[in-house]
Amino acid sequence: MRLSTSWMYQQSLNTMISQQSSLAATQNEVSSGNRINVASDDPAGAGQVVSLNHVIAANTQYSNTINTATTRLNTEASTLSSATSILDTARTLALQAVNGTLSDSDRQSIASQLSQIKDQLVQLANTTDSNGNALFAGTSTTTTPFQVGANGAVTYGGNDAQQRSAVGSGLQIPTSDPGSGLFMNIPTGNGSFEASAGSANTGTLLVGSNSVTDLSAWNSSKASSGGGYTITFGAGGTWTATDANGNAVQDSSGNPVGGTYTDGGSISFNGMTIAMSGTPASGDTVSVSTGGQQDVFSTLDNMISALQSGSSDTQLTNVMSRQIESIDQTQSAISSVQVSVGGRLDTLTQQQGAYSDLNVTYQSALSDVQGADAYTAISKLSLQSTALQASQQIFAQVKSMSLFNYLK
Template sequence: MRISTANSYDNTVSLLARRQAELAAQQEKIATGKRVQKASDDPVAATLAETAQNRLSRTQADLRVLDNARSSLQQAESGLAESGELIQKVRDLLVSAGNATFGPSEREDIARQLEGLREQMIGVANLKDNAGRTLFGGLGGSATPFVDLYDPSGNGVQFNGQRGQAAAGNTSLPQALDGDAIWMRVPQGNGSFTLSLDAGNTGSVSTSVGEVSDPTALTGDDYRIDFAQVAGVMQYTVTNVTTPAANPMPGQTGVPYTNGMTIEFDGQSLQMNGQPAAGDQVDLVPSTNTDIFSVVEDAIAALRYTGANNSAHRTQELARTITELDAGHDRVLLARGRAGEWLNRGDSLDALMEDRSVDLKTEKSRLEDLDMVQGISDFQTQQLGLEAALKSYAQVQRLSLFQVIN
């Protein structure tokens, strides 16, 4: 079979052009550092690299959301710390207000300080993060979750947010805490029952906040302790006013009273101090929930109370509000501890997703990046081959039959 010289030259030129194109492509890969620049370069690697890129984008988006949540939680934790400090200042003032040597002016000064601290507490409860979101609005619902309605009519603080707490996810944290659960769910009294003096009392009797001596014996009923003078002896009688007949309780009827005595009935015990007058009474009712702002309001009202037997009333109310304040402080500390746990979890999630991002970047690089050492070696080999082909082509092109005919 004979092959024409022209055809041989054409094939050689085509081969040289292809080699030049391959060399240019290899040069481009070295310049970009990418082995796979388009899907046709390696369809399988291109598909897997795109999948890795999508997963990397989602992970980076989760990281941004997590960073925002951590920032909000850090500000919320700082706000809870400030709230705890304010509550402690209120408690210190209430303890000092029990000083028997204080007169109306000193008590009024403390009451005004308490009003200022109460306003600061509301301000903390309405804190917002850097994005303008409320930190203690629960599940949302209001730009100002805690609205102050404090006025002479007795209205206090109202929670206008949405109760509840967003759950933490595998890659996310809640960005707001449930302020209602933190400040608006403080148990009254000792948490089981509340003791209060009748407004018409004229004696100096007051009580402790009481305690539960036998939880299994609690009835959840209302009780009244009445005092009467019988044959020159002060006596007390405990009556269950919830029962239809409201009969005095056996063993607690006409009992002689002594200052500082402790009485116990239906799993409840309390200490009575001071000297009652005939007709005085003490009421005992099951505890409900109050809020930390109302606790401060009650303390302010007790300091400004000017009715009959104001000393006993003030002693009774201050003891109760200090107990409720401690319970409210415990709830703030509990919420702060929970925020700290979430922040620790956020650190773990951040480290986990950062490691995941590194793994995805490594996988993507392995699929589409060029091995520079191998790439340069291939480039030099192709360059050497092209140079040899060009030189050989130049030599062959000069050969002709006419050059050997004499």
């Protein structure tokens, strides 16, 4: 068999190229730390790597969304806490205002403080998140949901929806609360009804705390009469009640309700009790209404107007009492949302912890599939390097061989 010189050269060259290719692949494995760098390295393993990378990327995206949602909800919680603190101050000022020893200038000073509180509350209601999006605009894109008109009235330009963020497969968490439920659509009175002294009253009657004491009787009477009543006082504190249609209110036996009120007592009928103090003049009235709503900004405006109007102590006290009830209802609405925000933050914390644990698991699985054994790869690199050097030396010796070297 005749072996040509060119064939020998080509075989040696092919061997060295193959060794260089293997050495380059091993060098890449050592430098990258990965056994699989291209699909051809391990087709089956490459498929697993792609799947694991997709899962890890999805978890990372959910984790980032959770971080953003957590920041937004923390901002909301802080803002609501500030709003509650401001309303506490307004409530305290309202109680101070009904002190009969205050002068007109004292009341003007309190009105000025309440005006500043209103401005602060509007500012808080227009708080934005780190991206400049309004916290309390619902899903509206407006950045200033609460606008103050020329007459001082505040209007809401957002909607009643909640923004939501996907923090898991099929799991969405609300990341905002509409300002309509927090600051605007606030029930008046005790939440069930509002009892107010007539503006034309001439006596010293003060309407105090009131509540539903018999829910069944209250619901029954409200369904038949609409829940609107007028209590009218006669001489000596006698009183009668009529419904919204002007008909006399009757008890369960069909007799007209009524009686005689004494200072510091209360009036009860149809499942409700209204505490009072002072002495009513003949013809004075107390109205009972249900279903009313009042925004907190109007509450503050009413307090300011009453302080600036020069009303009598009795009139001022009655107005302030009703506005204090509205402040209490606002704080109740805010408190309810604060509890909800706290629950959402707990959910996000738990979800973030789960993703952190899963990420460790998936990264470990990815390392098992894709990662290279450093000791094995380095040993393999050393052997391949030695083999390549040997091939190169042999080729150099073969290349220098010539028949003419033996004919000299």
